[in-house]
Amino acid sequence: MGKATRSLIILILLLISVCSLTLNVLLIIFKRVRVFDDDELSWSRRAAKEAERVAAISCSGHGRAYMDSSLVVDEQPVCECNSCYAGSHCQKLLPSCPANADGGDPLFLEPFWMENAGSSAILVAGWHRMSYTFNQSSFMSKQLEARIRQMHAIVGNAVTEGKYIIFGTGSSQLVNAAIHALSPHNSSSPSIVVPLIPYYPLYKLQTEYFQEVDYKFEEDESLWMNKMNSYSNDNTTTTLIEIVTSPNNPDGQLNRARLQHPNAKAIYDRVYYWPHFTAISAPADDDIMLFSLSKLTGHAGSRLGWAVVKDETVFTRMSGYMSLNTMGVSHESQLRALHLMKVIIERKEGETIFDFGYKTMRNRWEKLNDIISLSKRFSLQKLESQYCNFFNKIRGPSPAYAWLKCLRKEEEKDCSAVLTAANINGRRGSTYGDEDKYVRLSLVRTQDDFDNLLSRVKILISEEDSAKSI
Incomplete structure (x- = not known):
């Protein structure tokens, strides 16, 4: 065999080997x-x-x-x-x-997610995040934290730059974590926790249930406001923790802290500060702000909330409380929240969740308000139109709840009974620390619930007209 022939054979064998190797690589890639x-x-x-x-x-x-x-x-x-x-x-x-206007399940957003079924669906592997922590270091998803900061920047409802974020099992868990963090330990005088009436009842129920020696709940904020504002800066060691809900549950008012004293601290519950429920006039920049997935996307059952905290010491104490309390939030809840936020942030075409949410809530408020405005027996809270930086226009009110008031003297003591007799279930005013001439009606439930509420209210108002003619 000549030299040229041997060289040709070697070249052919090399080509065959290279082709075989390339084919195997391609098959592996194709298979994957x-x-x-x-x-x-x-x-x-x-x-x-x-x-x-x-x-x-x-x-x-x-x-x-x-x-x-x-x-x-x-x-x-x-x-x-x-x-x-x-x-x-x-x-x-x-x-x-009876019309169910009692609970606060934000099911009004369900149709939006059904319209976006493909993009919002998520499938979780059986071995997903089985550890207690993310990457053996943290209870929190760094991706989700980044998306939360991005969401606030897009909406313009909160300043997060230079601040800390901590997750909780809903914002409810974070309320007590913040109270714990702000209360001086081993003090001879426990902190006083006060809200502005009407207030979300969980603040009182939670504070009294845990019965910590470092703090206690008191309803009369106005009494403490007069006391603290009359004290000099040096003659009291009592710490007052004011819980400020803005927009407020139940009446939708944009509240501000009222206690002015070096020993007064504020926790801002901002869960309703989204374009669904109120105009975004400026980014909130409070020391402690609470938000929840429930009021942003409607997924109340996922139980995920977050606090935006300015002070590192407060953040550290809140983190310690959360670690001992539940050792973090469910990884599945964090994954779902991450995916839902991606859908909202990356949506380029069609109606956004904020467009849908505002349109729905505005429509419901207008319909109910139009009916109640015909009555001499009932009234609703007064809410003004405001300029919204998110929508770049003046927009009307779209509260999560109607704060209905009975106007007749004989019905002021139990307005809830008047509505119950009309087949309408709401929550009585005393639940919120206020008088029972008020009743909260939920506007965030299903369309079926709202339609039934509207129908019952129409009947109630028509009977009022009939009574006049008699």
Whole structure:
């Protein structure tokens, strides 16, 4: 065999080897790519099919079927109906059913997420984040924290730059964490926790339930305001912690701290400070601000809230409280919140969640307000139109709740009873530290709930007109 022939054979063998190696590499790459091809899903296919199958169950637009439903027939989930509906597909309206205007479930946002089913869905692997921590270092997702900061910057409702963020199981858990962090320990005089009336009842219930020696709850803020404002800066060691809800639950007012004293501290509950519920006039820049996923996206059951904290010492004490209390927030909740925020932030076309939320709440407020304005027996809180920096226009009020007042003297002592007799369930004013001539009516529930409320209120007002003619 000649030299030239041997060289040719060696070259051919080398080419064959290179081609074989290249082909193997391409096959490996192709195989990996195929795993993520829509038509070639592997472990996720069964879960996705099951989720789609349950979501497709028809509930006549008056309920939903869930994979974890407690209502099961032949081991298959069935419809869970909205208030005042029944039947296997929620097709039956219960005509005598009272209007449910009691709870604060923000289900008014459910249609938005159904319209965005594909982009908002998330499938979690069975081995997802099994550790207590993220990357063996933190209870918090750094990606989610970054998205929260980005969200606030886009909406313009809070300053987060140079501040600390801590997660909680809903904003409710963070309230007590903040009170704990602001209260001096081992003091001869416990801190006094005071809200502005009317106030969200959980503040009182939580503070009294935990019964810490370092702080106690008192309702009469005006009394303490007079006391503290008359004291000199040196003659009292009592720390006052004022909880300021803005916009307020139940009346939607944009409250500000009223206690002026070096020993007075403020916790701002800002969970409703989103374009759904109020005009965004300026970014809030308070020392402690609380927010929640519930009022931003409507996902109350995910139980995720966050605090934006200015002072490092307060942040450290809050973090210590949270670590001992629950050792962080569910990783699945954080993953869901991260994905939902991505959907909101990255949405380039169509109606945003803020457009949808404001339009829905504004429509509900206008309809209810128009009916109540015809009455001499009831009134609603006064809310003014304001310029909104987010929408770049003057916008009307769109509160989460109606704060209804009975105007007749004989009905002032129990306005709730008047509504109950009219088949309307709300929350009495004393629940919020106020008089029982007030009742809170929720406007954030399902469209079915609101339609029923509107219908009941119309009947109540029409009976008022009939009584006049008699």
